[in-house]
Amino acid sequence: MADKDAVAKYLKTSTIAYKADVPESIDFNRPPSYILKDLFRDKELVYRKTVHGPDLFRTVNIDIVYNKCPHFKDFIDDLLKVT
Numbered sequence: 001m002a003d004k005d006a007v008a009k010y011l012k013t014s015t016i017a018y019k020a021d022v023p024e025s026i027d028f029n030r031p032p033s034y035i036l037k038d039l040f041r042d043k044e045l046v047y048r049k050t051v052h053g054p055d056l057f058r059t060v061n062i063d064i065v066y067n068k069c070p071h072f073k074d075f076i077d078d079l080l081k082v083t
Helices: 004-010 032-042 049-059 062-068 070-082
Strands: none
Touching: 004 049, 032 049, 062 070
16 A cells, blocks of 8 residues: 555556555554455445455555555565575
8 A cells, every 4th residue: 555656547546545654554453455445446346355456566666665664674675685
């Protein structure tokens, strides 16, 4: 959910509305998949994680996610240390 532009482009809309200045601060009782379900429903679509997730993942700018998500950044940095 860090790359709002990628999600908007995927849904063929100019903007999407959800509040998450720091994506990792999203309420774990309402994870990103729930937000995606709502965004898809707004476009009269049904979100299926196993179908749409991989496509969305391919459209995301990994640099945006890396810079906005400290936990993701730490994960990638740890992976790079062991390679």
